[in-house]
Amino acid sequence: MLDVGLYHYLILAVALFSIGLYGVLASRNAIRVLMSLELMLNAVNINLVAFNNYLHLHDLSGQVFSIFILTVSAAEASVGLAVLIALFRRTHSADMEQYSILQG
Amino acid sequence: MIETSPLLQQLAFWILAAVMLASAIGIVFHRSIVYSALFMLVAFMAIAGVFALLNAPFLAAAQIMVYGVGLTIVMIFGIMLTGDQPFRDPAGKERSVWYALLPLAVVAGLGGVLSLAILKPAASLNATNGLFVAQQTADFWQTALQTLPGAQALLEDGGLSHIAMLLFSKYLLAFELASVLLLLAMVGAILLALRTFPEEEQGAVTGGALQADGATKALSAGAGSVAGAGQAAKEVVQSAAGAK
Numbered sequence: 001m002l003d004v005g006l007y008h009y010l011i012l013a014v015a016l017f018s019i020g021l022y023g024v025l026a027s028r029n030a031i032r033v034l035m036s037l038e039l040m041l042n043a044v045n046i047n048l049v050a051f052n053n054y055l056h057l058h059d060l061s062g063q064v065f066s067i068f069i070l071t072v073s074a075a076e077a078s079v080g081l082a083v084l085i086a087l088f089r090r091t092h093s094a095d096m097e098q099y100s101i102l103q104g
Numbered sequence: 105m106i107e108t109s110p111l112l113q114q115l116a117f118w119i120l121a122a123v124m125l126a127s128a129i130g131i132v133f134h135r136s137i138v139y140s141a142l143f144m145l146v147a148f149m150a151i152a153g154v155f156a157l158l159n160a161p162f163l164a165a166a167q168i169m170v171y172g173v174g175l176t177i178v179m180i181f182g183i184m185l186t187g188d189q190p191f192r193d194p195a196g197k198e199r200s201v202w203y204a205l206l207p208l209a210v211v212a213g214l215g216g217v218l219s220l221a222i223l224k225p226a227a228s229l230n231a232t233n234g235l236f237v238a239q240q241t242a243d244f245w246q247t248a249l250q251t252l253p254g255a256q257a258l259l260e261d262g263g264l265s266h267i268a269m270l271l272f273s274k275y276l277l278a279f280e281l282a283s284v285l286l287l288l289a290m291v292g293a294i295l296l297a298l299r300t301f302p303e304e305e306q307g308a309v310t311g312g313a314l315q316a317d318g319a320t321k322a323l324s325a326g327a328g329s330v331a332g333a334g335q336a337a338k339e340v341v342q343s344a345a346g347a348k
Contacts, residue, residue: 003110004117009158010222012121016128018215023132025207028199031182035131035144038175042151045163053158057254060263063160064270070163070170071282075289077175081182082296089300094186097199 009050017043030084030094034077041073116157124150141179148172161262 016039023036045066052062084094091098123146130143148171155164248255257266271279 004114007222008117008121009154011219012124012154014215014218014222015125017218018211019125019128019132021214022207022211025210026204027132029137031137031179031186032132032140034182035140035179038144038171039128039131039147042148042171045167046151046154046158049155049158049160049163052254053160057248057258058252060254060257060266060270061274063163063263063267064275066160066163067166067267067271068275068278068282070166071286074170074175075285077178078293079289079296081178082293084182085185086296086299088186 006050006054009046013043013046013050016040016046028096030087030096030099031081033096034080034084037080038073038077041069041076045069113157116153120150120153120157123147124154137183138180141176141183144179145172145176148176159258159263162264162267 020036020039020043023039024033027033027036048062048066048069052060056062087099088094090101127143127147127150131140131147134140134143148167152164152167152172155161155167245255249259254263254266257263
């Protein structure tokens, strides 16, 4: 049981993903929501690298996939922060509760 | 990990897992968003350590450079630009407890289902000595290093040349699309952050659109400019300035 195997990494990734999901759903600060999103993406990265290491070693495709996820998450963070700053200039707040412009 | 004692590997895994989960909880629950950003740095470093344990040294280095340094600095810039606010509810309008309980239920449900999906086959497969390689023993590496090109690449240079070959052959299209995506994200971020709207000046005049009055005025100004009637928006701005 104490031997570390694939399942330990998968369970670790589930825990990290769950914490990130809670942060996305329950946080009021928009920047904290962005940080939690990055946590979720990192949990997926751990899954990919773990599967690659334990089940798919005739090729390093899993590591290449997580490099792509790294790229996408960097793009997502920059655009997300730009949207946040545009919203901040409009509402003068980083509180998610103030972003109800679309309610009509 | 190749050529490391299993005991050391286990110790590293448990320490990294504990640090990672503790700092992830710190990101979500710490009162101050600045501390959250620092916890994010710690969590990303721990994840880089997990990558190193999983035979991905290049990814570990990329993780430190992109997430640990780059993203944390970007987030801290975001915090400085938007202010460290505690977000107190106005009196008489406290946030309902459901705002915390409902996400908790969703997360508990999803996490429980995922853990069951992982652990149930794990138990049965381990019992029958099935398909999955749950532990990488020394025997596993001895055969892998002779038969699997990925494992050989890991031993040679940490898989770096192998990853580069894959990026520029099998995944060339995805690689080029990723560069286009980065360019689009850069242009889009600059455009979003630099462009100013006429209603923003009006928002500055009323001193924050937090009041319902200011919010509706900003909304009507936005609707006017969308409809192409810039004149209406200008009038609203002027009337707001006059009211002041």
